[in-house]
Each structure stands twice: as structure tokens, then as C-alpha cells.
Amino acid sequence: MQSPSLPRLLLLSFTLISVFNLVLGDEGFCSAPSILDQTDSSSKPLYWKVTSPTLSPSHLQDLPGFTRSVYRRDHALITPESHVFSPLPDWTNTLGAYLITPAIGSHFVMYLAKMQENSRSGLPPNDVERLIFVTQGAVTLTNSSGISNKLVVDSYAYLPPNFDHSLKCDGSATLVVFERRYAFLDNHITEHIVGSTDKQPLLETPGEVFELRKLLPASMPYDFNIHIMDFQPGEFLNVKEVHYNQHGLLLLEGQGIYRLGDSWYPVQAGDVIWMAPFVPQWYAALGKTRSRYLLYKDVNRNPL
Numbered sequence: 001m002q003s004p005s006l007p008r009l010l011l012l013s014f015t016l017i018s019v020f021n022l023v024l025g026d027e028g029f030c031s032a033p034s035i036l037d038q039t040d041s042s043s044k045p046l047y048w049k050v051t052s053p054t055l056s057p058s059h060l061q062d063l064p065g066f067t068r069s070v071y072r073r074d075h076a077l078i079t080p081e082s083h084v085f086s087p088l089p090d091w092t093n094t095l096g097a098y099l100i101t102p103a104i105g106s107h108f109v110m111y112l113a114k115m116q117e118n119s120r121s122g123l124p125p126n127d128v129e130r131l132i133f134v135t136q137g138a139v140t141l142t143n144s145s146g147i148s149n150k151l152v153v154d155s156y157a158y159l160p161p162n163f164d165h166s167l168k169c170d171g172s173a174t175l176v177v178f179e180r181r182y183a184f185l186d187n188h189i190t191e192h193i194v195g196s197t198d199k200q201p202l203l204e205t206p207g208e209v210f211e212l213r214k215l216l217p218a219s220m221p222y223d224f225n226i227h228i229m230d231f232q233p234g235e236f237l238n239v240k241e242v243h244y245n246q247h248g249l250l251l252l253e254g255q256g257i258y259r260l261g262d263s264w265y266p267v268q269a270g271d272v273i274w275m276a277p278f279v280p281q282w283y284a285a286l287g288k289t290r291s292r293y294l295l296y297k298d299v300n301r302n303p304l
């Protein structure tokens with residue numbers, strides 16, 4: 001067979017390179033969104049991802065009907081593209097999305113409240129306690145003695161049962177709210193509390209590596225607490241937990257994998273999780289930034 005001449009060899013190489021580039025496109029085979037594309041979050045306000053979530057992986061964003069949300073007997077993952085807002089009863093100019101309610105099996109409610117211009121909160125029903133945590137904007141909390149506190153992002157307030165109060169917002173604010181019927185105990189009462197995560201001390205976590213803060217005192221009067229848990233990328237829960245307590249979780253920052261029962265879910269800031277009593281649960285933080293989540297946990301009461 002006659003060997004190809006130099007010009008023919010050059011032409012062949014050129015054609016092969018062109019076809020190769022065409023197939024690869026700009027990003028190569030099976031291009032996944034580049035982690036280098038991620039927006040620089042250092043200039044963004046705290047918890048910005050909760051109110052500006054990535055609705056789905058970029059190659060699935062326009063896929064009709066796609067959601068990461070899941071609803072099972074003993075857990076639920078409720079991702080931002082599934083949140084449904086409607087006017088909150090008793091509040092003015094406020095849209096709410098109830099994400100966890102007794103209809104799912106919980107003894108508490110967890111909802112997001114989007115307060116708009118000139119908005120005002122309503123009161124919870126009798127004997128119901130409330131905790132609010134600000135993830136965007138600012139609100140003013142006023143009690144019946146006329147004392148006011150401005151609550152900005154990362155601050156929170158605990159309102160004991162039957163405690164008269166109102167939240168007002170002139171601009172816009174997003175709150176996560178927990179409410180439950182208070183489990184009264186003889187000779188114990190809870191106090192009205194205002195605080196912020198960064199003022200809460202780091203607590204011991206024997207056998208674990210995550211950083212833990214609690215928003216409420218660990219003392220007997222309080223029948224629930226809110227844990228703020230921080231994981232650096234690569235850190236995970238050492239205990240593969242199974243316990244009687246219930247959880248409502250909001251991922252405030254970061255991303256990772258949540259194991260719930262026999263399922264493993266990729267999760268990111270803005271996601272909400274319901275964990276029923278005894279659901280096996282485990283978290284590993286991934287990605288490039290810290291994971292922080294806020295977690296409701298019922299405590300200090302005999303389960304009988």
C-alpha cells in the first residue's frame with residue numbers, strides 16, 4: 001500500500017483535531033457544572049443562600065417536574081422549588097410556607113415567614129410557644145411593656161406561651177418560625193429570650209467533631225432547643241443517630257449528603273428536613289465551604 005504524502009497527513013491530523021474539538025465543546029465530555037463557576041460568596045450577606053437558593057443542578061433547572069423533594073413515612077426533604085407560600089393567617093402583609101406540621105406526624109410546626117413592607121405578625125394560639133430566627137432582613141420585636149428589640153440576620157427570639165408580642169417589618173425580612181404547644185411542668189416557667197448565634201458559646205460535643213451552639217438554655221423549663229451545628233467540608237456525624245426526639249432542620253450554609261433511613265440525599269443551603277422519631281440519621285459535609293444547620297429538637301420531657 002502506498003504511504004500517505006505529507007500534505008495528506010497534515011490534512012488528516014487537522015480534520016481529526018477539528019472533530020475532537022467539536023465533540024468536546026468548550027467543557028469536554030459529559031460536562032458537569034464547574035465548581036470554579038460558583039459565585040464568590042465572601043461578599044454576600046450571611047445565609048444569603050437560604051433566600052437565593054440554587055433551585056436544582058444547572059443542567060436540570062429547566063426540566064419540567066424535577067424536584068429533589070421527598071416525602072416518606074419517617075422523613076421528608078423539602079427543597080426550595082417545592083415551597084408554596086400563601087398569606088399567613090393572623091399576620092398582615094406576610095407570606096408563609098408551612099414546611100412541617102402535625103399532618104406529617106410532628107408535634108411542632110416549622111414555617112418560613114416572608115414579611116413584606118409594613119408587615120406585622122399575629123400571635124400563636126393559647127399555650128403555644130414560639131421561636132423565630134431571622135435569615136434575611138430585619139424585624140422589630142415589641143412586647144406588651146413597650147420594650148423593643150431589633151432583630152437582624154442570625155438573631156432570634158423565644159416567646160413563651162401566652163406572651164403578648166408583635167413583630168414589625170418596614171422593608172422585607174425572612175424568618176424561620178417554630179411553634180409547639182408547651183408541655184407545662186409544675187414549678188417551671190420559661191423566660192422571654194432575645195439573642196444571636198454568634199453570642200452563644202461553643203459547647204462540648206464528646207465523640208463528635210462538629211461545632212455546637214444552642215439558642216435556648218438547656219434547663220428543665222424548656223421543652224425544645226434549637227441547635228446550630230457547624231461542619232467543615234469533609235466532617236461528618238460520628239454517631240449514626242437513632243433516637244426518640246423529632247427534628248426540623250434548615251440548612252443555612254453549605255452542602256453535603258444527608259442519610260435518612262435507607263436513603264442518601266444530596267442537600268444544600270435552603271433545604272428543609274423533617275426527621276420523625278427513630279429515623280436513622282447521618283450527615284457528611286462536602287463542597288468547599290462550611291455547612292451550618294439549624295435544628296429543632298424536643299428535650300427535657302419524659303417521653304411516656
Ligand code: UGY
Nearest residue numbers: 227241247281282295297
Ligand atoms: O442532637 C442531635 O440529635 C443532632 N446531632 N442530630 C442531627 O444532627 N441529625
Ligand code: MN
Nearest residue numbers: 241243247281
Ligand atoms: Mn439527631
